[in-house]
Amino acid sequence: MRGIRLVCLLGLLHLPAVVWGQSVVPIVNSAKLVKADSLWVDSIYQSLSLPQRIGQLYMVAAYSGGEKYNQPLIEQLIRDQGIGGVIFMQGTAEAQAQQYNYYQSVAKVPIWTGMDAEWGLGMRLTGVRDFPRQLMLGAMQDSTLVYRMGSAVAEQCRRMGVQIDFAPVVDINNNPNNPVINFRSFGENKYKVANYGWQYMKGLQDNGVMACAKHFPGHGDTDVDSHKDLPEIHKSINELRQLEFYPFKELIQKGIQSVMVAHLQIPAIDDSPHTPTTLSDKAIQGILRGELHFSGLSFTDALNMQGVAKYYEPGDIDLKAFKAGNDVLLFSQDVPTGIAKIEKAIQDSLISEARLEQSVKKILFAKYQAGLYRRDTLATSGLTEALNLRVSPIRRQVAEAAITLLNDPHQLIEKIKNNSGKSICYVGVGIQSDNAFSRALQQAGIHKIVFAPNENGKPLKKLLHNLRNEDIIIIGVHGMNQSAAQNFGLSEVEKNLIHTLSASGHSLKVLFGNPYALKFFCEEDGFIVAYDEAEETQVAAAKIVSGQLKARGKLPVSVCETYKAGDGILSLTGNLGEINDTNRYVQEVKQIDTHTTSIIVKPLPNDHSLICCVNPEAVGASETELDKLDNFIQTCIQEGAFPGCRIMAAKGGKVFYDKAFGYLDENKKEAVDQNTLYDIASITKVAATTLAVMKLYEQGKLDIDAQLGTYLPAVRGSDKEPLRIRDILTHQAGLKAWIPFYKEILDSTSHPKQTLYNKSLSPTFPTRVCDQLYIRNDWKDSIWNRILSSPLENKGKYVYSDLDFIFMQKVVEELSGMSLDKYVQENFYTPMGLKDILYNPAKQNRVNNIAPSEYDDYFRHKVLQGDVHDMGAAMMGGVSGHAGLFATANDLGAIFQMLLNHGVYKGKRYLQASTIDIFTKKNSLISRRALGFDKPETASGKGSPCADNTSASTFGHQGFTGTCVWADPDNDILYIFLSNRTYPTAENKLITKFNTREKTQEYIYNALGIASRFRK
Helix, strand or coil: CHHHHHHHHHHHCCCCCCCCCCCCCCCCCHHHCCHHHHHHHHHHHHHCCHHHHHHCCEEEEECCCCCCCCHHHHHHHHHHHCCCEEEECCEEHHHHHHHHHHHHHHCCCCCEEEECCECEHHHCEECCCCCCCHHHHCCCCCCHHHHHHHHHHHHHHHHCCCCEECCCECCCCCCCCCCCCHHHCCCCCHHHHHHHHHHHHHHHHCCCCEEEEEEECCCCCCCCCCCCCCCECCCCHHHHHHCCHHHHHHHHHCCCCEEEECCCECCCCCCCCCCCHHHCHHHHHHHHHHHCCCCCEEEECCCCCHHHHCCCCCCHHHHHHHHHCCCEEECCCCHHHHHHHHHHHHHCCCCCHHHHHHHHHHHHHHHHHCCHHHCCCCCCCCHHHHHCCCHHHHHHHHHHHHCEECCCCCCHHHHHHHCCCCCEEEEEECCCCCCHHHHHHHHCCCCEEEECCCCCCHHHHHHHHHCCCCCEEEEEECCCCCCHHHHHHCCHHHHHHHHHHHCCCCEEEEECCCHHHHHHHCCCCCEEECCCCCHHHHHHHHHHHCCCCCCCCCCCCCCCCCCCCCCCCCCCEECCECCCCHHHEEEEEEEEECCEEEEEEEECCCCCCCEECCCHHHHCCCHHHHHHHHHHHHHHHHCCCCCEEEEEEEECCEEEEEEEEEECCCCCCCECCCCCEEECHHHHHHHHHHHHHHHHHHCCCCCCCCEHHHCCHHHCCCCCCCCEHHHHHCCCCCCCCCCCHHHHHECCCCCECCCCEECCCCCCCCEEEECCEEECCCHHHHHHHHHHHCCCCCCCCCCCCHHHHHHHHHHHHHHHCCCHHHHHHHHHHCCCCCCCEEECCHHHCCCCCECCCEEECCCCCEEECCCCCCHHHHHCCCCCCCCCEEECHHHHHHHHHHHHCCCEECCEECCCHHHHHHHHCCCCCCCCCCCCCECCCCCCCCCCCCCCCCCCCCEEEEECCCEEEEEECCCCEEEEEEECCCCCCCCCCHHHHCCHHHHHHHHHHHHCCCCCCCCC
16 A cells, blocks of 8 residues: 555656546546546555445544534544544534544544535634625625635635535525525525635635535525424426526536535425435436536535434435435434445445445545545644634625615715714614724714613613714614524514614614514614624724725615615715715715615716716616626636726716626735726727827817828828828728837847846936836837838728827827826826826836736746836837826726716816717728727627627727727716736737627626617
């Protein structure tokens, strides 16, 4: 065995990655395993007796502390029965690590370990803090945080030698009376459940921990706890396929390594009496493996649960579960009896040895992939501290993203924020002393703090009397639990007190617990749902109440007609920032529909500034379609189309979709967010150069039908003199597409020649190309001369050209007397209040939160982050007419909303409506082009840069780095997509292969019910 193990270790050094999932290793065939895997798996399998092979199917509960401490029993099962693994339950981290080391030392075959760690190892271990429950995660609109939490849980698992996390729960919680799933689900939207389940799965599996989707085929629509009895679901098979199966199908397709089967009686699948899905070959072989094509590891739910145990004798359950198609048997009531019954069934040919080999080799292969052949020893000191390391930062991020403002009809948050002289009191319900919420409120200037009595009588009457003159009452509802059967921890006195205080109409309630508790308050308004009572959640809630933070969550489940899934007011801002100038805005309370009251911020007449953010339903958008978009984007990131992206969509100036996905780079340390700057590449042509040209045109300084030589003395006497400005703007002046200037100054090793470049700034080398690379002072003139002398080789043709806009940059600078970057800054960006659209952010020390655009291994030989990706623009000092701008979606959105507003933004006019009409309409007889702007194709199937749903009036542009912006006047829609698809290499063309930008726009238009112009 030692010799074989050495061969395996040597072979592992050269192993390719093994793909699980559709995944996981199919029915194990030794010929399909790579050599080291096959040697180890086969050698272990052949060394085991028949009972020991059967023993590998079992995982039993191990307790490292508490009343159920059972180390002697586990040791006996490992030594005598050869069980495959343990499921660690209650205890401490240090005690569990000691047990792990001991169990591995006495096992003939390395045991594997699992934990129910749905919200981290704190779910089981004393002293380890919990991560948020899944229902709280489901309130977020940012799935990248789910991935981040999954990664953090994986780190905890690896530190503790845990190879399997029995998570995520992908049951759709569409029954508010569900006693067992409830807060463990992401919510009732199947698309979000699938998407967030996938992110959790990826976070685990990307970091070396097996994920397990549960509870197949879907435990969400039940009102019986399968720990106590057998729940029944009476739905048709088509209903199950449409809803319950959906998240499992999605995760199977995306590579989930294991699935847990629930104890559910579902007649549409199997109508045999007392045959839960765990024991049904129709459910496992027919649906899970046959219909859904799952080939990974199938785990039973606990076989000691009354949902199955009350109907069968110990051991019989094990045999039935294995015969049905399960690979791993959890929580057997009697392992020795179960092994004996399975052994007899094999001897009697009721089960084939091939069937046993299939499951056992899958288990052994999973152990090999987890590195268990090494038999590593866990360090046992400092574990609790290490496990808690990432909990608080993630809890804070999740709280700030999930806390949900359901309504605030009296604008109490605005009044609290403005400190308008109102008398404000905080009433703590369910607590009798200061907590993190009350302390944070005091720091925000709310100093009147009282704690409500927990029983009727004089103290309660006195409290109500003392509160009668308060202008604003903040009610914190604390001490809740997750159980509907226990009224979520709320007493009748507490519920009545909240009802009474709400009657004033000037109260804001913060529910620190399960949102289903809203069922007691469906007739009342002024609610914030905070989902749990962690300290980070309390601090975030206090900041939202006091206006320091913006609420970003939405209710993940429906509670009653008043409060439904998707409800939640995303805090309102102007120009995608704070609305500071309140004189420009009118606020009103408006009933959006029968169950949502919202504060609407309306711009005054002639002012259509972007307002962020409104519920999709406020503009008639389908959240279901937008959830499909989320799933599509995550798939694109998973497939490697780009590391991350930012997407924004607005209708009528109201931003109804604004999401950041993924990370800045492959290290996944810094997530994309609303502040991420992207190199927007050729969008520069319209967001800088064309804007400047439009301004000069309407000032009478530029005639678009004049010749280029009219404005540029340098071209007079050359073949460029007679080129018409109109033709230059529409890319049909005959100019070359581009000139690879950088290649002319490279040496034989593809590095810049030392005579032309220097590592530091100096009078001889004044132009920054990138960090530690400065070009000689005469090369700008050389580039310009190369452009002037380039041949006109495309006369009468449409050829998209960078040179066109380098010429237009020169025109702008000649007519204005200032550089292009300064001109657009002074005439547009600064007066519009834009701070995140600019040239050369690296030169301005704006290096933080900029998406890297490429690892350049052909010219600059470094990661480009904050220096323009385009080689020609870089050699010109980062400012060019064709490329060079960096921007956030916020500021780019403001520019294009101004254009949609016919030149007006926040009450000020920047361009005349007639100018915008002239420049954005189709201006060519041989292409789709407008003046500077790109347009949709006029016929289906011609490779349009936008979705076919867009109107013919749409204008905008794409960028080489994976960006686009489109404004659609007919539909009053703004759409922006920013990514760094060129990182780490510009050779990555997957964004084009997947038509990501066009399909994203199509999803947005579909959500708004706008069909393709070419639909038959």
